[in-house]
Amino acid sequence: MPDEEIAEEGIISPTKPTVQDPLLRELLAEDETRAAAETPQEKPLPLPKPSEIVDCIVIGLGAGGAPLLSRLAQAGLKVVALEAGPWHNPEKDFATDEKAQDFLFWNDERLAAGADPLAMGKNNSGTGVGGSTLHYTAYTPRPLPDDLHIKRDFGQGEDWPLTYDDLAPYYEEVEQFIGVSGPSPYPWGPSRAKGYPLAALPLNSAAQLMVRGAEKLGIKTSPAPNAALSARYYQEGVGWREACTNRGFCQAGCSNGAKSSMDVTFIPLAVKYGADIRPNSYVTEIERNAKGEVAAVVYTQNGETHRLACKNLFLCAGSVETPRLLLLNELALTSGQVGRNLMAHPGLQVWGTFPEEVRPTKGIPGSLISQDTHRPKNADFAGGYLLQSIGVMPVTFSGQVARGRKLWGQPLRDYMRQFNHIAGINILGDCLPHADNYLELSDEKDGRQVAKPRLHFTAQENEQRMNVHAEKIMRDIWAAAGATDIWAFQRYAHVIGTARMGLSGDDAVVDRNGRAFDVPNLYICDNSVFPSALSVNPALTIMALSLRTADKFLENNK
Amino acid sequence: MTSQELLASAHVSAATRAALEQRLADTGAAYEPQLLAPETYRLLEAVAARLFPQPERPMPIPLAPAIDQRLAEGRADGWRYDALPPDREAYRLGLGGIQEIAHSLFQADFEALAPNQQDAVIEALAGPTPPGKTWETLNAGRFFEELLAELTETYYAHPWAQDEIGYTGYADLPAWTKIGLNEKEPREA
Numbered sequence: 001m002p003d004e005e006i007a008e009e010g011i012i013s014p015t016k017p018t019v020q021d022p023l024l025r026e027l028l029a030e031d032e033t034r035a036a037a038e039t040p041q042e043k044p045l046p047l048p049k050p051s052e053i054v055d056c057i058v059i060g061l062g063a064g065g066a067p068l069l070s071r072l073a074q075a076g077l078k079v080v081a082l083e084a085g086p087w088h089n090p091e092k093d094f095a096t097d098e099k100a101q102d103f104l105f106w107n108d109e110r111l112a113a114g115a116d117p118l119a120m121g122k123n124n125s126g127t128g129v130g131g132s133t134l135h136y137t138a139y140t141p142r143p144l145p146d147d148l149h150i151k152r153d154f155g156q157g158e159d160w161p162l163t164y165d166d167l168a169p170y171y172e173e174v175e176q177f178i179g180v181s182g183p184s185p186y187p188w189g190p191s192r193a194k195g196y197p198l199a200a201l202p203l204n205s206a207a208q209l210m211v212r213g214a215e216k217l218g219i220k221t222s223p224a225p226n227a228a229l230s231a232r233y234y235q236e237g238v239g240w241r242e243a244c245t246n247r248g249f250c251q252a253g254c255s256n257g258a259k260s261s262m263d264v265t266f267i268p269l270a271v272k273y274g275a276d277i278r279p280n281s282y283v284t285e286i287e288r289n290a291k292g293e294v295a296a297v298v299y300t301q302n303g304e305t306h307r308l309a310c311k312n313l314f315l316c317a318g319s320v321e322t323p324r325l326l327l328l329n330e331l332a333l334t335s336g337q338v339g340r341n342l343m344a345h346p347g348l349q350v351w352g353t354f355p356e357e358v359r360p361t362k363g364i365p366g367s368l369i370s371q372d373t374h375r376p377k378n379a380d381f382a383g384g385y386l387l388q389s390i391g392v393m394p395v396t397f398s399g400q401v402a403r404g405r406k407l408w409g410q411p412l413r414d415y416m417r418q419f420n421h422i423a424g425i426n427i428l429g430d431c432l433p434h435a436d437n438y439l440e441l442s443d444e445k446d447g448r449q450v451a452k453p454r455l456h457f458t459a460q461e462n463e464q465r466m467n468v469h470a471e472k473i474m475r476d477i478w479a480a481a482g483a484t485d486i487w488a489f490q491r492y493a494h495v496i497g498t499a500r501m502g503l504s505g506d507d508a509v510v511d512r513n514g515r516a517f518d519v520p521n522l523y524i525c526d527n528s529v530f531p532s533a534l535s536v537n538p539a540l541t542i543m544a545l546s547l548r549t550a551d552k553f554l555e556n557n558k
Numbered sequence: 559m560t561s562q563e564l565l566a567s568a569h570v571s572a573a574t575r576a577a578l579e580q581r582l583a584d585t586g587a588a589y590e591p592q593l594l595a596p597e598t599y600r601l602l603e604a605v606a607a608r609l610f611p612q613p614e615r616p617m618p619i620p621l622a623p624a625i626d627q628r629l630a631e632g633r634a635d636g637w638r639y640d641a642l643p644p645d646r647e648a649y650r651l652g653l654g655g656i657q658e659i660a661h662s663l664f665q666a667d668f669e670a671l672a673p674n675q676q677d678a679v680i681e682a683l684a685g686p687t688p689p690g691k692t693w694e695t696l697n698a699g700r701f702f703e704e705l706l707a708e709l710t711e712t713y714y715a716h717p718w719a720q721d722e723i724g725y726t727g728y729a730d731l732p733a734w735t736k737i738g739l740n741e742k743e744p745r746e747a
Contacts, residue, residue, distance in 0.1 A: 092572075092573065093573055094573060095571065095573040095574040095576070095577045095728075096570075096571065096574045096727065096728040096730050097574055097577045097578060097715070097728060098715065099577070099581075099711075099715040100573070100574075100577035102635075105635075105636050106636055107633070107634055107635060107636045108634065108636070109634040109636065109637060109638050110636060110637045110638075111637070111638055111639075111640040112637050112638065112639055112640055113640035113641075117639055117640065117641075118637075119637060120636045120637035121634075121635040121636025121637050122635070122636070125636055202737060202738075203738065204737045204738065205737065205738055205739045205741075208738055208739050209739065245730065245732065245733035245734065246733060246734040246735070246737050247727075247730045247733075247734065248727065248734075249727075249730075255571065255573075356739045356740050357739065357740045357741075357742065358739065359727075359737075359742065359746065361725070361727035362727070362734045362736075362737040363734070363737040393727070394714050394720060394723065394725045394727070395711050395714050395715050398710045398711060398713070398714040399707045399710055399711045401710070402703070402706045402707045402709075402710040402711075403703050403706075403707050406684060406702075406703070406706070408609045408610075408680065408684075408706055409608060409609060409610070409611055409677065409680075410611060412609075412610075412710065413610070413722070416714065416722075416723050417722065417723055417724075419723040419724065419725055420723070420724045420725070444644075447632065454640060
């Protein structure tokens with residue numbers, strides 16, 4: 001280093017000549033003040049951060065990131081969570097208005113390709129401290145044990161490298177902690193050590209109609225398990241949470257904390273044990289050391305770029321942002337499976353008009369369930385589905401009427417006038433992976449100058465056959481319940497499988513404990529690791545996997 | 559109760575009231591298009607008026623401003639059909655294509671046509687093979703679906719449209735206790 005530079009750096013405070021004349025001193029001081037006011041001062045450079053290495057960084061604070069964050073913090077580790085979206089105050093900020101709540105969705109554009117393009121945005125994404133659980137319906141049935149073994153039973157799809165028994169203790173822990181309301185005993189699946197901690201929520205109109213129709217057809221139904229409180233509930237780290245007020249706006253954000261989203265459950269628990277939550281933090285780069293391990297994460301927060309070093313990284317950004325980050329950073333790609341095996345649940349809906357008043361926004365949207373169609377006897381497809389009564393908000397419904405029925409002009413206004421007499425049922429069905437269904441980076445850049453993801457999805461023969469089977473059953477139930485003007489809306493929900501878990505790094509991205517096969521200090525936990533779609537909503541399983549991923553990490557890093 | 563009565567009541571939260579009152583305040587305010595050229599914007603207004611005819615209202619619920627404003631601000635709703643170009647381009651091309659259909663069917667601008675002729679243009683757009691060069695490259699089915707869905711969601715987010723369908727769900731304080739078939743609270747009457 002040249003000597004003169006050292007000399008310059010060595011000068012800390014050059015001495016100033018002292019001005020003796022008081023008048024001159026006053027004038028000089030005035031000049032200085034004026035100059036300061038007139039010319040904008042150069043901003044002081046940000047102080048260099050103290051060199052900080054945290055034990056774990058968690059990217060994404062939805063159902064995948066929040067439970068493991070709390071577990072790692074409880075174990076005494078120094079953990080930092082980076083969440084792309086803001087931290088809301090639902091009681092004050094959340095309106096009972098769909099348009100006003102648009103900020104809950106990941107609104108950066110994604111490209112939907114294939115014969116059955118996947119609607120994203122409000123259908124399939126989330127952002128904010130709490131992730132997609134801020135707007136999930138909170139429908140939380142457990143999968144049935146054979147859900148995890150579709151290949152064993154049908155010779156198609158992929159088996160989980162885990163069994164139901166591996167997950168059962170975690171299902172129980174999550175249900176008890178976040179406060180799931182549901183029937184005990186639960187009518188389908190193996191008997192359980194513990195029932196749900198709270199009684200089921202009351203049945204709303206759509207549920208009552210589905211009970212009526214299903215009874216006539218000999219289909220068994222039950223009040224559904226929902227992660228929303230049917231009574232006040234005490235929770236560690238939060239205190240008392242209030243009961244559900246039947247707003248029915250779960251998909252636009254719960255304003256009183258009754259719905260068990262991550263921001264009122266695992267996140268406060270994590271904070272209590274010292275987790276550092278950094279909202280509005282968008283990850284731009286994952287750095288590696290010479291050994292190929294993750295060394296640091298670069299992110300922007302409120303316009304400033306930060307770099308945070310870590311010993312371990314937990315990537316929990318959901319099944320679009322997780323593979324996108326892996327692809328952008330060329331990380332964990334040796335299996336060739338990142339972005340592949342994209343699955344989406346068939347979520348076919350059937351709507352009907354009833355003579356009775358329904359008022360479909362009131363009550364928990366998924367009030368009723370049937371798993372009688374889990375493995376239908378007369379099926380010509382692999383796997384199966386569940387049946388669910390559904391509530392709906394007016395703007396969402398109107399958009400579906402426009403897209404699904406293509407009504408416009410007076411006929412559209414006439415149909416919508418029946419809104420208070422409309423009720424729906426839908427399915428949530430398994431999906432098989434297929435070579436044509438995958439996520440890739442496109443050449444188009446989004447508002448952050450990052451390549452937009454393109455999602456290819458085409459329903460294959462198995463999904464199509466399942467839809468045909470389900471549409472007939474749902475039309476029959478609605479006709480038996482007294483509906484007229486019955487119509488079906490084709491829809492697919494939840495993106496799954498884009499960084500799948502497996503037994504070998506040849507055909508999977510992470511092992512059964514969520515650890516990347518080719519990056520030893522990288523863990524992934526969200527719906528991207530699902531090897532198969534399961535015939536139930538994914539959130540409960542993501543939370544259970546999240547706790548298990550943390551426990552296995554802690555066991556192996558003692 | 560109507561939205562006017564409900565918004566003045568204690569059944570509506572402050573955040574909900576703020577959102578709905580802003581929407582009402584914007585209704586009828588003069589709007590200068592920010593992105594679309596004036597003639598393209600007038601065409602969008604004319605198309606919206608046929609997709610949502612509101613003959614009973616002295617002042618219709620405005621629909622075109624929401625689209626122009628969104629395009630100007632570059633806001634997206636999280637996804638786009640890969641079959642369509644970016645939203646601004648899709649709207650410019652698609653509206654031009656509607657004009658093409660009008661010229662092909664009636665040899666006149668869409669705005670100059672009688673209501674039943676305008677409806678015929680929209681029917682052609684929604685049909686399998688709308689006439690015009692635009693539709694050789696722009697997917698007419700997807701464009702029509704996007705246009706219709708955006709206008710529809712804008713319309714039914716408005717308190718007047720919610721009154722029209724008897725929706726009162728935003729008046730949710732303190733709670734809904736009557737949620738079964740044929741059950742309603744006094745404020746839902």
